[in-house]
Amino acid sequence: MGAQKGKVRPEMKELVREASAALARLDAERLEELARCCQALNRDLRKRSGAPGDDELGAVLAAQAREAAGEFVVFTRVLEATRANLDVMMRLRVFQQEQLEYGGQARVHHWARQGASDGNN
Numbered sequence: 001m002g003a004q005k006g007k008v009r010p011e012m013k014e015l016v017r018e019a020s021a022a023l024a025r026l027d028a029e030r031l032e033e034l035a036r037c038c039q040a041l042n043r044d045l046r047k048r049s050g051a052p053g054d055d056e057l058g059a060v061l062a063a064q065a066r067e068a069a070g071e072f073v074v075f076t077r078v079l080e081a082t083r084a085n086l087d088v089m090m091r092l093r094v095f096q097q098e099q100l101e102y103g104g105q106a107r108v109h110h111w112a113r114q115g116a117s118d119g120n121n
Contacts, residue, residue, distance in 0.1 A: 012064035016071035020078045 015034060022030035048054055
């Protein structure tokens with residue numbers, strides 16, 4: 001998040017857009033960077049609370065939040081889809097563990113006819 005001349009902080013809309021893209025790519029490293037950036041922003045806002053120019057900063061951040069509303073909706077959907085995919089993967093892992101523990105592999109071949117395994121019948 002390089003600082004541009006006259007622009008100290010990245011736009012909230014860009015942060016959320018990048019977070020959505022990183023989550024969709026499962027880019028954990030980039031997600032961690034973005035989380036640290038948001039933590040620093042929150043820490044800075046808490047320190048500045050009551051400082052001169054706070055009203056102007058608050059207005060700027062409120063405008064950015066309104067502009068980023070659509071990006072937040074997209075991020076929420078990507079997050080929900082990722083959570084659903086994780087749930088499915090966890091269920092599959094449990095199912096596979098149960099198959100291994102209870103000998104499920106042997107039950108898979110019951111449907112095959114006797115003698116039909118050579119392909120010449």
